[in-house]
Amino acid sequence: MIDFHTHLGRFGRSTPEERTYGLEAPELVCKMDEWGIDKSVVLPLSDSPEGWYYRASSDDVLAYCNRFPDRLIPFVQLDPRWGDNSPTTDFSGVLAEFKARGCKGVGEVIANLHFDDPLVINFMQHCGAARLPVVIHAAHQIGGTYGLVDDIYLPRLEKLLQAAPDTIICAHGPAFWSEISSNVTEETRGGYPADPVEGPGRVWELLEKYPNLYGDLSAGSGGRALMRTPEFGWEFLEKHQDQLLFATDVMRRTMERKDIVQLDYFADLKENSRIGETAYAKITHGNAARLLGH
Numbered sequence: 083m084i085d086f087h088t089h090l091g092r093f094g095r096s097t098p099e100e101r102t103y104g105l106e107a108p109e110l111v112c113k114m115d116e117w118g119i120d121k122s123v124v125l126p127l128s129d130s131p132e133g134w135y136y137r138a139s140s141d142d143v144l145a146y147c148n149r150f151p152d153r154l155i156p157f158v159q160l161d162p163r164w165g166d167n168s169p170t171t172d173f174s175g176v177l178a179e180f181k182a183r184g185c186k187g188v189g190e191v192i193a194n195l196h197f198d199d200p201l202v203i204n205f206m207q208h209c210g211a212a213r214l215p216v217v218i219h220a221a222h223q224i225g226g227t228y229g230l231v232d233d234i235y236l237p238r239l240e241k242l243l244q245a246a247p248d249t250i251i252c253a254h255g256p257a258f259w260s261e262i263s264s265n266v267t268e269e270t271r272g273g274y275p276a277d278p279v280e281g282p283g284r285v286w287e288l289l290e291k292y293p294n295l296y297g298d299l300s301a302g303s304g305g306r307a308l309m310r311t312p313e314f315g316w317e318f319l320e321k322h323q324d325q326l327l328f329a330t331d332v333m334r335r336t337m338e339r340k341d342i343v344q345l346d347y348f349a350d351l352k353e354n355s356r357i358g359e360t361a362y363a364k365i366t367h368g369n370a371a372r373l374l375g376h
């Protein structure tokens with residue numbers, strides 16, 4: 083299995099106890115062995131100001147992954163505001179440099195800007211030109227949170243997908259996964275709705291319409307979206323099997339198997355043949371391997 087979303091680093095805020103909660107590369111590899119995960123994508127967070135609480139720069143992540151080149155796959159984090167905070171900033175040089183140093187993608191993009199902000203569109207177009215997939219976190223508001231921002235029903239994400247058709251965008255976060263169901267509301271879209279789904283939401287429509295969109299199934303947002311109504315989750319995985327990525331978002335050394343809802347969920351998918359073998363293989367490693375060139 084390939085885990086498309088993990089973090090290494092240390093927490094930089096709050097209590098001394100919380101500051102010990104980070105995760106180091108050897109600890110992540112131990113967890114991967116225990117959980118049956120062959121390779122993990124590691125995403126830096128602190129090259130955007132919104133990621134101040136979890137310190138790991140792109141340079142740190144490249145160094146961590148160098149210690150386990152067969153197991154850990156480095157992504158680099160760039161921020162759409164870098165350079166001159168301008169919609170014409172040229173990211174090609176810095177992307178080429180990171181690519182030469184071994185990065186396989188960009189993210190986690192957590193800048194608290196609108197999806198269709200000219201800064202974001204310019205940045206994403208450069209990532210696409212560099213042929214690097216991008217992992218993004220989707221949020222529901224400007225301020226008080228992190229992640230690219232959309233309105234209900236994701237109109238801004240759609241504009242970005244149209245403006246950057248050559249860029250692979252792997253989305254997760256509450257504002258994305260709450261839209262798995264048509265009964266999303268202004269009240270539920272920023273959180274982790276657990277009520278039964280009503281019918282296919284905008285995520286289904288956008289995945290169908292835009293082959294450059296992928297769903298990153300990590301964290302509470304991705305896991306709970308699948309579990310709200312089990313049969314609906316299995317149907318979703320089967321239908322969009324070419325554009326979904328198994329992922330956990332593990333980031334603390336204290337996280338155990340029981341804290342990662344995706345692990346038991348995927349074990350059940352396999353043991354009880356909830357989805358076809360082909361779909362299972364694509365979602366747990368085939369799609370990721372294709373995007374990473376591994």
Ligand SMILES: [Zn+2]
Nearest residue numbers: 087089190331
């Ligand atoms: Zn993350």
